Amino acid sequence: MNAAPRRGHRGxxxxxxxxxxxxxxxxxxxxRRxxxxxEQVRYCSEACRRAGPVPRQP
Ligand SMILES: [Zn+2]
Incomplete structure:
Protein backbone atom coordinates (compact mmCIF):
# COMPACT_ATOMS: atom_id res chain seq x y z
CA MET A 1 0.00 0.00 0.00
CA ASN A 2 1.23 3.37 -0.92
CA ALA A 3 0.62 6.20 1.39
CA ALA A 4 -1.48 8.77 -0.33
CA PRO A 5 0.41 11.97 -0.82
CA ARG A 6 -0.94 14.73 1.26
CA ARG A 7 -2.14 17.63 -0.68
CA GLY A 8 -3.49 20.93 0.30
CA HIS A 9 -2.02 23.68 2.29
CA ARG A 10 1.59 23.51 2.95
CA GLY A 11 2.92 24.70 6.21
CA ARG A 32 -0.78 42.00 17.39
CA ARG A 33 -1.43 45.24 19.18
CA GLU A 39 -8.48 49.21 9.86
CA GLN A 40 -7.71 52.51 11.51
CA VAL A 41 -3.98 52.15 11.62
CA ARG A 42 -2.29 54.65 9.37
CA TYR A 43 1.04 55.36 10.93
CA CYS A 44 3.88 53.04 11.67
CA SER A 45 4.86 54.71 14.87
CA GLU A 46 3.87 57.25 17.41
CA ALA A 47 6.30 59.69 15.87
CA CYS A 48 4.58 59.44 12.53
CA ARG A 49 1.20 59.75 14.13
CA ARG A 50 2.19 62.93 15.86
CA ALA A 51 3.67 64.28 12.67
CA GLY A 52 0.30 63.89 11.08
CA PRO A 53 -0.62 63.35 7.49
CA VAL A 54 1.74 64.30 4.74
CA PRO A 55 0.74 67.53 3.05
CA ARG A 56 -0.12 66.97 -0.52
CA GLN A 57 2.49 68.00 -2.93
CA PRO A 58 1.45 69.74 -6.11
ZN1 LIG B 1 5.77 56.03 9.49
Whole structure:
Protein backbone atom coordinates (compact mmCIF):
# COMPACT_ATOMS: atom_id res chain seq x y z
CA MET A 1 0.00 0.00 0.00
CA ASN A 2 1.23 3.37 -0.92
CA ALA A 3 0.62 6.20 1.39
CA ALA A 4 -1.48 8.77 -0.33
CA PRO A 5 0.41 11.97 -0.82
CA ARG A 6 -0.94 14.73 1.26
CA ARG A 7 -2.14 17.63 -0.68
CA GLY A 8 -3.49 20.93 0.30
CA HIS A 9 -2.02 23.68 2.29
CA ARG A 10 1.59 23.51 2.95
CA GLY A 11 2.92 24.70 6.21
CA UNK A 12 2.61 28.29 5.26
CA UNK A 13 2.21 30.54 8.16
CA UNK A 14 -0.62 32.92 7.98
CA UNK A 15 0.39 35.74 5.76
CA UNK A 16 0.11 38.81 7.83
CA UNK A 17 -1.42 41.87 6.30
CA UNK A 18 0.73 44.87 5.72
CA UNK A 19 0.26 48.53 5.12
CA UNK A 20 2.24 51.53 4.09
CA UNK A 21 2.65 54.29 6.56
CA UNK A 22 0.98 57.37 5.19
CA UNK A 23 3.65 59.51 6.77
CA UNK A 24 6.96 57.92 5.94
CA UNK A 25 5.76 55.56 3.21
CA UNK A 26 7.47 52.66 4.84
CA UNK A 27 5.86 49.28 4.83
CA UNK A 28 4.67 48.23 8.20
CA UNK A 29 3.80 44.76 9.14
CA UNK A 30 0.84 43.71 11.14
CA UNK A 31 1.25 43.74 14.84
CA ARG A 32 -0.78 42.00 17.39
CA ARG A 33 -1.43 45.24 19.18
CA UNK A 34 -3.19 46.44 16.06
CA UNK A 35 -5.39 43.42 15.79
CA UNK A 36 -8.36 45.30 17.14
CA UNK A 37 -7.81 48.48 15.16
CA UNK A 38 -5.96 47.45 12.04
CA GLU A 39 -8.48 49.21 9.86
CA GLN A 40 -7.71 52.51 11.51
CA VAL A 41 -3.98 52.15 11.62
CA ARG A 42 -2.29 54.65 9.37
CA TYR A 43 1.04 55.36 10.93
CA CYS A 44 3.88 53.04 11.67
CA SER A 45 4.86 54.71 14.87
CA GLU A 46 3.87 57.25 17.41
CA ALA A 47 6.30 59.69 15.87
CA CYS A 48 4.58 59.44 12.53
CA ARG A 49 1.20 59.75 14.13
CA ARG A 50 2.19 62.93 15.86
CA ALA A 51 3.67 64.28 12.67
CA GLY A 52 0.30 63.89 11.08
CA PRO A 53 -0.62 63.35 7.49
CA VAL A 54 1.74 64.30 4.74
CA PRO A 55 0.74 67.53 3.05
CA ARG A 56 -0.12 66.97 -0.52
CA GLN A 57 2.49 68.00 -2.93
CA PRO A 58 1.45 69.74 -6.11
ZN1 LIG B 1 5.77 56.03 9.49
Missing amino acids: NKQSLPSKTCVRCQRPMSWR WAHCW
